[in-house]
Amino acid sequence: xxxxxxxxxxxxxxxxxxxxxxxxxxxxxxxxxxxxxxxxxxxxxxxxxxxxxxxxxxxxxxxxxxxxxxxxxxxxxxxxxxxxxxxxxxxxxxxxxxxxxx
Amino acid sequence: xxxxxxxxxxxxxxxxxxxxxxxxxxxxxxxxxxxxxxxxxxxxxxxxxxxxxxxxxxxxxxxxxxxxxxxxxxxxxxxxxxxxxxxxxxxxxxxxxxxxxxxxxxxxxxxxxxxxxxxxxxxxxxxxxxxxxxxxxxxxxxxxxxxxxxxxxxxxxxxxxxxxxxxxxxxxxxxxxxxxxxxxxxxxxxxxxxxxxxxxxxxxxxxxxxxxxxxxxxxxxxxxxxxxxxxxxxxxxxxxxxxxxxxxxxxxxxxxxxxxxxxxxxxxxxxxxxxxxxxxxxxxxxxxxxxxxxxxxxxxxxxxxxxxxxxxxxxxxxxxxxxxxxxxxxxxxxxxxxxxxxxxxxxxxxxxxxxxxxxxxxxxxxxxxxxxxxxxxxxxxxxxxxxxxxxxxxxxxxxxxxxxxxxxxxxxxxxxxxxxxxxxxxxxxxxxxxxxxxxxxxxxxxxxxxxxxxxxxxxxxxxxxxxxxxxxxxxxxxxxxxxxxxxxxxxxxxxxxxxxxxxxxxxxxxxxxxxxxxxxxxxxxxxxxxxxxxxxxxxxxxxxxxxxxxxxxxxxxxxxxxxxxxxxxxxxxxxxxxxxxxxxxxxxxxxxxxxxxxxxxxxxxxxxxxxxxxxxxxxxxxxxxxxxxxxxxxxxxxxxxxxxxxxxxxxxxxxxxxxxxxxxxxxxxxxxxxxxxxxxxxxxxxxxxxxxxxxxxxxxxxxxxxxxxxxxxxxxxxxxxxxxxxxxxxxxxxxxxxxxxxxxxxxxxxxxxxxxxxxxxxxxxxxxxxxxxxxxxxxxxxxxxxxxxxxxxxxxxxxxxxxxxxxxxxxxxxxxxxxxxxxxxxxxxxxxxxxxxxxxxxxxxxxxxxxxxxxxxxxxxxxxxxxxxxxxxxxxxxxxxxxxxx
Numbered sequence: 008x009x010x011x012x013x014x015x016x017x018x019x020x021x022x023x024x025x026x027x028x029x030x031x032x033x034x035x036x037x038x039x040x041x042x043x044x045x046x047x048x049x050x051x052x053x054x055x056x057x058x059x060x061x062x063x064x065x066x067x068x069x070x071x072x073x074x075x076x077x078x079x080x081x082x083x084x085x086x087x088x089x090x091x092x093x094x095x096x097x098x099x100x101x102x103x104x105x106x107x108x109x
Numbered sequence: 110x111x112x113x114x115x116x117x118x119x120x121x122x123x124x125x126x127x128x129x130x131x132x133x134x135x136x137x138x139x140x141x142x143x144x145x146x147x148x149x150x151x152x153x154x155x156x157x158x159x160x161x162x163x164x165x166x167x168x169x170x171x172x173x174x175x176x177x178x179x180x181x182x183x184x185x186x187x188x189x190x191x192x193x194x195x196x197x198x199x200x201x202x203x204x205x206x207x208x209x210x211x212x213x214x215x216x217x218x219x220x221x222x223x224x225x226x227x228x229x230x231x232x233x234x235x236x237x238x239x240x241x242x243x244x245x246x247x248x249x250x251x252x253x254x255x256x257x258x259x260x261x262x263x264x265x266x267x268x269x270x271x272x273x274x275x276x277x278x279x280x281x282x283x284x285x286x287x288x289x290x291x292x293x294x295x296x297x298x299x300x301x302x303x304x305x306x307x308x309x310x311x312x313x314x315x316x317x318x319x320x321x322x323x324x325x326x327x328x329x330x331x332x333x334x335x336x337x338x339x340x341x342x343x344x345x346x347x348x349x350x351x352x353x354x355x356x357x358x359x360x361x362x363x364x365x366x367x368x369x370x371x372x373x374x375x376x377x378x379x380x381x382x383x384x385x386x387x388x389x390x391x392x393x394x395x396x397x398x399x400x401x402x403x404x405x406x407x408x409x410x411x412x413x414x415x416x417x418x419x420x421x422x423x424x425x426x427x428x429x430x431x432x433x434x435x436x437x438x439x440x441x442x443x444x445x446x447x448x449x450x451x452x453x454x455x456x457x458x459x460x461x462x463x464x465x466x467x468x469x470x471x472x473x474x475x476x477x478x479x480x481x482x483x484x485x486x487x488x489x490x491x492x493x494x495x496x497x498x499x500x501x502x503x504x505x506x507x508x509x510x511x512x513x514x515x516x517x518x519x520x521x522x523x524x525x526x527x528x529x530x531x532x533x534x535x536x537x538x539x540x541x542x543x544x545x546x547x548x549x550x551x552x553x554x555x556x557x558x559x560x561x562x563x564x565x566x567x568x569x570x571x572x573x574x575x576x577x578x579x580x581x582x583x584x585x586x587x588x589x590x591x592x593x594x595x596x597x598x599x600x601x602x603x604x605x606x607x608x609x610x611x612x613x614x615x616x617x618x619x620x621x622x623x624x625x626x627x628x629x630x631x632x633x634x635x636x637x638x639x640x641x642x643x644x645x646x647x648x649x650x651x652x653x654x655x656x657x658x659x660x661x662x663x664x665x666x667x668x669x670x671x672x673x674x675x676x677x678x679x680x681x682x683x684x685x686x687x688x689x690x691x692x693x694x695x696x697x698x699x700x701x702x703x704x705x706x707x708x709x710x711x712x713x714x715x716x717x718x719x720x721x722x723x724x725x726x727x728x729x730x731x732x733x734x735x736x737x738x739x740x741x742x743x744x745x746x747x748x749x750x751x752x753x754x755x756x757x758x759x760x761x762x763x764x765x766x767x768x769x770x771x772x773x774x775x776x777x778x779x780x781x782x783x784x785x786x787x788x789x790x791x792x793x794x795x796x797x798x799x800x801x802x803x804x805x806x807x808x809x810x811x812x813x814x815x816x817x818x819x820x821x822x823x824x825x826x827x828x829x830x831x832x833x834x835x836x837x838x839x840x841x842x843x844x845x846x847x848x849x850x851x852x853x854x855x856x857x858x859x860x861x862x863x864x865x866x867x868x869x870x871x872x873x874x875x876x877x878x879x880x881x882x883x884x885x886x887x888x889x890x891x892x893x894x895x896x897x898x899x900x901x902x903x904x905x906x907x908x909x910x911x912x913x914x915x916x917x918x919x920x921x922x923x924x925x926x927x928x929x930x931x932x933x934x935x936x937x938x939x940x941x942x943x944x945x946x947x948x949x950x951x952x953x954x955x956x957x958x959x960x961x962x963x964x965x966x967x968x969x970x971x972x973x974x975x976x977x978x979x980x981x982x983x984x985x986x987x988x989x990x991x992x993x994x995x
Binding site: 020021022039040041044045047048063065067068069070 | 124125127128129131132134135136138157158159160163164167168169
């Protein structure tokens, strides 16, 4: 889900995704390549992302992943489920229905 | 990206490597930009990335064809393993091939005979319609009944009918006739069967009328007739051919493989459209009788059709004036057409044999399991090593199952060869025992079953060893020495249990086999009532069309007998309308006596036949030269007839001199000892014989007997192979058509009459023998293995003073336990399974003690013999060598 979310900001390559996740989570989330690449290839098989080879700004040839329409739909679904769960957990932890941290 | 998977995956693998490379370079570039020296940056990036090959593997595991690739690697590995120990591979493959081959061969036959016996379109919708009085006997139907059905039935459509053309039929070309099967059929028969001629239009759709219709004088040829008799002439349509003395215009040729009625041989056939005649206008005894078949209408079932037809028949039966006929035609039975072709005995026989072959397959799989278990023990270190290096249990199991699949695929290929080869070898026996031809051509279903058997063989034989192998703790296997690894007690117990199971299953097969062998033995020793040795029988195809105006007795049979009698080496020669057990022609004579009806076999014989067959007389005399056309007409009956006919059933001589019936001129002059007529297992039924010299065209029997069937039987002291050409020559001199007669020995005819029992016995001999071999091999293998595993222990025992005989006893006791357990369980299983073969047995009690104990003794003796070799080996273990070996 996190990967799909990163790709919503635009096509990105594997290394870019690692950087993006690290930056946006304020260095809290560290994605292992051993998790990232299998996940990317799985997402591609499911048709949620597409990939193509492109040049980076530094003239480096890299594989860019792009979210597809069905990937976006999946993300929306996941997001709403995630929020439900967070709300549910939050209401148990704090005793009142309130804001969760996304 | 649309490349086939091996190429596509190579490219993707390459791309993945590039992708990782790009990732690393960018990471390095970023670190360098932050001021790190390139060398450190590179190392840090690598560290951050982690184990590259591992990531690569896990990632490629996500691809669609990943498992295919893995499987391919496993198969490669398996092949390497098998190459490393070819004898082990050969043992497993051979074992499985035997099991798969036997089961596949049986299934091919079952498939052909039971599952898809008819080549007609939508054979499931094709039904046979028979009239009956409610008993098992059925009667064919007269046209008037069929007409009513065609008009009134809603559940049946395309009601078609046929009858065998009477007598012998010859397709005549230039004064030379070739015998063909001729069937008179309704014009819609081919439509009902759903098969159209491959050349020509066939018959025109005509409603049957009593006036000659457009189909009159036309004929359709079978493919065999077209090829053999007309050299596959493509311009045959419209030509005129002669069948006996009548001319017909050919309007069609049926496609190859088409037969009607279904039979076991594809002989030349012709079909002639039925023209209704005066015999069709009534429902009397004399009315023409037809076999009826039809298609179920849309939505109709066998039950609904039977119900509707029987309701209709209630009214139709009222039209019968004869009370007995009315009863015999009172019920209509609608059955699946294919089901009618195969009788219940054959069906049970085939299913029982299929089950037997299944048992053999199971034994083979158990044996393979045992071999693989032994194998997995020797490979325990290797498996433990793989586990230690991080292979998951599932992965190791996958690998072992792939090995099993490789082995069983090889076995399946061999097995299929065995199966189709054996069907070819057994072709003669199969055609004697089965109503339909069993061809050795595989079809989709057979291949599917073969694949299923292959996969299940692999899974069954590898799953357990694989499961045990991966469950074993890694550390102990690695720590222990190679040789003694894994010889756990539980493991031995499991393998012993498998061998015991094999023994039990084999015993079951052997007991059933024993019962059938006893059946065959009993059958062979049933007094036949005649001699079968040194007799040649020619089944004549009588060209009766040549003799329509002549007396065949004088012009054909007389000269033929005269010639045959004077052949060199012939002691005596005689004619008989059908030799005992001949199964070629049966004529019934129905006689109304004061109290009962006697249905008797009717045979025409020449006086010399008694000397050929050695028929014995119970009373009176046989025919002699004095019985000729001018003397008083006489008959000879058999004892079964006399028992029914005579006022005193125990004194057959009482019938001598009596007239056959009140107003018959025939006088009984002799009573024959009963002889076997239709089957060795069936007791004699009443029989009446008349002398050929007394049958003249004027007598009532002439048409019924002389022109149709006649067997020439000669007693000779010459070998059959020398005699047959001479006999054929004699036949040709008498009439050219006769040279095509089938000539066999009487012994062969008797042998063939055992039919399904002999086939079953033969097959079970093969199955039982193979089972015995497999389980003995299994026992021997296990004991040899155990002895080699216990080599050191045995050595210690000897060193401590154990005697040789004690060691021998030690191993033999182990074998004995397995054999006894297996035998006891097997005996129980045998007692249950003999119930399924009861229908086959003759003169043997299914719970026959001899077969059971014989099979058990055979198994125990061979088992102990097989055990003796490893036991002797154990007894001769040298303590020094055994102790030094470690």
